[in-house]
Amino acid sequence: MPLSSISKEAAIGTAVLGVAVAAGFLAGRRSCSRFAHGTLKGSGSLLQQYVLDHSLREHPALTKLKMVTSQRHDGRMMVSCDQAQLMANLARLIRAKKVIEIGVFTGYNTLNMALIIPDDGKVVACDINEDTAKLGRPFWKEAGVEHKIDLRIKPAIQTLDDLLANGEAGTFDFAFIDADKGGYNDYYEKCLQLIRKGGIIAIDNVLFSGKVLNSGKYGGDIQSMHELNEKIFHDPRVTISMLSIGDGVTLAFKL
Ligand SMILES: C[S@@+](CC[C@H](N)C(=O)[O-])C[C@H]1O[C@@H](n2cnc3c(N)ncnc32)[C@H](O)[C@@H]1O
CATH class of the missing domain: 3.40.50.150 (Vaccinia Virus protein VP39)
Incomplete structure (x- = not known):
């Protein structure tokens, strides 16, 4: 995902939690919709990313919690x-x-x-x-x-x-x-x-x-x-x- 598509909140969160966690965030963001792993596997991931990039307005604390959750082995249990x-x-x-x-x-x-x-x-x-x-x-x-x-x-x-x-x-x-x-x-x-x-x-x-x-x-x-x-x-x-x-x-x- 190009860096230019990272939201302001994500940028703030990235600065706060550091590069290692940021990598997890990017992975977590891609898998933000559980659908990416499920019914529409593969077919909609770029479009899904577009949807997220053009609609998701997360509170900074939500973004940080998502980043922390995405580091976990069971992180995909998180809601989309x-x-x-x-x-x-x-x-x-x-x-x-x-x-x-x-x-x-x-x-x-x-x-x-x-x-x-x-x-x-x-x-x-x-x-x-x-x-x-x-x-x-x-x-x-x-x-x-x-x-x-x-x-x-x-x-x-x-x-x-x-x-x-x-x-x-x-x-x-x-x-x-x-x-x-x-x-x-x-x-x-x-x-x-x-x-x-x-x-x-x-x-x-x-x-x-x-x-x-x-x-x-x-x-x-x-x-x-x-x-x-x-x-x-x-x-x-x-x-x-x-x-x-x-x-x-x-x-x-x-x-
Ligand atoms: C898919 S996760 C929930 C995700 C969450 N809604 C979110 O915002 O990311 C399912 C959760 O249900 C909990 N759980 C499983 N069985 C339960 C039960 N009998 N009573 C309450 N919680 C339970 C698990 O511990 C787990 O944390």
Whole structure:
């Protein structure tokens, strides 16, 4: 990628984190869309880079967190940054104040959401891995939004049940489901209870690197994802859009 295409934020981040990390950033930026590894493998990478170069407006703390994440062996678990930006724009559009993040990893989308909600808003961030989640904390702090993030380290289903038991049904505006695939159906059902009418549930990895086309052959999580896709397609409780961004995301708008 020509250096001239690096954004101002990236340049600042590069200066801060040094050449070694910058190399990782460039690799991370190329793989910013999980789609590059999946359904459209190879075919769209230059165009995808153009899309990123002409649309991605990342907060500097997000860029730095992405750079750090891209150095990890499992860095590609991070959400696609163009998808994250779309979700932030939608959450802003509906004036989201309370957000649920199911699957924090290093906290990119947690930070992304915390940046767009008001100062008295909150992101309930669910993960079972404290080691990865705590990597994001310095960047949450640097961005001045740490106080909006309520990190809960336990199985996400327990956190969702805690929220329901606490009387918070119908009070959340936006949820992002991006954790263990076997739990997606339960997460979707609990989120439908927790989200208000007009709120949005974003379900990630709905295309499973294209494997949903042959879900019967693969079985397991891929079959479950296909079945959830079928269920949501016919679900009268929501209107939907399924987008081929990242690894595929379904946006469900609660009626
Ligand atoms: C794909 S990553 C999430 C990426 C993240 N949304 C981001 O913004 O980059 C999936 C995460 O789900 C977490 N996870 C797996 N099983 C879980 C469970 N039962 N409850 C909560 N989190 C879980 C993993 O520890 C991992 O950090």
